Amino acid sequence: MKRHVFSPLSNRSYRTFFFSQVFTDLGNWLDLLALGALITFTWKLGLEANSAAVIAMGAPFLLIGPFASVWVDRLSSRMVLLHSTFLRILVIIGFLLAENLYMLLPLIFLKSALASISEPARQSLLRHLVPTEEMAEASALGQMVSNGMKMIGPAIGGLLLTFSSPAAVFAVEGVLYLIGWVIMLALPRVQAAADYSRDEKQGFVRDVAEGVRFLFGNPLIRSAVMIVGLSMFIIFLYDGFLPPLVQALGMDTLGYGLVTGAVGAGSVLGALLTGQFTQWRNWPILFMAVGRIVSGLLLLVAAAGVLYGFAHGNTALWVVIFAVTGAVGVGMTVPYAYLLQTQTPKELIGRVSAVAMAVQGIAIFTAPSLGAILGKWLGLGWVFVLAGGFTVLLGAASMWRAQEKKSLTSSASM
Structure with a gap:
């Protein structure tokens, strides 16, 4: 049978992976406007505070990701993805409780640090779930979700901000992560990609x-x-x-x-x-x-x-x-x-x-x-x-x- 772009979705394991990505990626982009609104309009802070938030978002991908990714290869990628997603739910709860910038910035840093871990874990898990002959189609579907959520997430976040507050956006974001995490529970168990038993040191x-x-x-x-x-x-x-x-x-x-x-x-x-x-x-x-x-x-x-x-x-x-x-x-x-x-x-x-x-x-x-x-x-x-x-x-x-x-x-x- 001739393959097409949606062929990987006939694979039950990949289908579970795909829908979990839809919800977690939407959550990733939902708070983009809410954080800015909280800092600028609610707390009345200026460009320096917004710049600090941007740095807190980006720094973990340079400082944390390359080193934490070692554990992605040493441990089960499914387990790493489940744990990092669940911890992001707790971070979102922290967003709801944050009272000032000094409480918010460490939470932003932690959320990005968890993202810098979960993304390599997702790539590792994808390798276990999809055969090589369907990897081009699976890669395209992944980019479709990623780019689609970059467009839909901020739009929904902006709509929620119009009628409510940043807290409501964070609450919806937490629910989206929770749905994605529940879907992930159905992912098949996979072994660690690397075997370090011969060289634990x-x-x-x-x-x-x-x-x-x-x-x-x-x-x-x-x-x-x-x-x-x-x-x-x-x-x-x-x-x-x-x-x-x-x-x-x-x-x-x-x-x-x-x-x-x-x-x-x-x-x-x-x-x-x-x-x-x-x-x-x-x-x-x-x-x-x-x-x-x-x-x-x-x-x-x-x-x-x-x-x-x-x-x-x-x-x-x-x-x-x-x-x-x-x-x-x-x-x-x-x-x-x-x-x-x-x-x-x-x-x-x-x-x-x-x-x-x-x-x-x-x-x-x-x-x-x-x-x-x-x-x-x-x-x-x-x-x-x-x-x-x-x-x-x-x-x-x-x-x-x-x-x-x-x-x-x-x-x-x-």
Whole structure:
């Protein structure tokens, strides 16, 4: 029978995994606006407090994830996922009880620390549940859920804030985590990915180093991680400039809502198409490289809109352009997730995925500050010129490298 993007859902174990991800990912993104509203509107705090919250969200992926991922490989990934999800429920209860920023920041840090553990555990568990021949489709479904919840979660959170308070958002978030945790109870028991019985004295640093060496020693994974890491850096140079960009393109608040919705919808559609048409498995790096070139060209179109008034006020055209941008972006992340799963040994999947997340975390931490400096120095339009140009160059360099080493385009399918 011919496979399609939803084929993995016929696997009962994966189906359980999938629906648990739907609820937990929705919970992950539900409080994005609520935390900001609590800090800014309820407690009347300024930019410093919001910046501190952002740092507390991101720091664990750099400081905690790579080391904690050792336990993901040493222990049952199902058990790690269950425990980390349950602890996040307790953290949400802490959100409800927090009375000031000094109580809230450690809770935000702890929630992200648990996320930095649960994500590698989820990747490790996925490896046990899905056969290699269906991993492309499963990776696409995972990205569909992730990108869909990034769009739906803040929208629901904003709606709840309109009629209630941040506390109500946190309560709903806790219920979503609880539902996801209950679903996880039906996941099959799996053994630890790695057997350390022969070397119990091996330390954390050596274990993490083993994951780092494998990541940068595997040509396919190294190429994928570098493409995604550099792409994330470029994206976060301009990510905070979307509202002024929409305004500069001649659109109002409604246009901003339509554009952001188009990016999310395009991401979901892109994931479905990438999962349905999986011929890219034979040349994943080339596929990612072409996606970078297309993304860069679309950014240059947006720059032309700011600098030269191209399609000024044409909301319909910009909605289509941003929808395509979202779809093309997922065309990068699905092969990336697929390569991590199929090229990494089971006993290393937790560490390798955590180190890969840390590489992205470095980009997320450093790029926004540089983007703000460039925005003040060069202006909005030229920031997008730089971002688009560098993205095109990244895609072209990746394509040249992939064609130079043909093994990058064939070994993924072996």
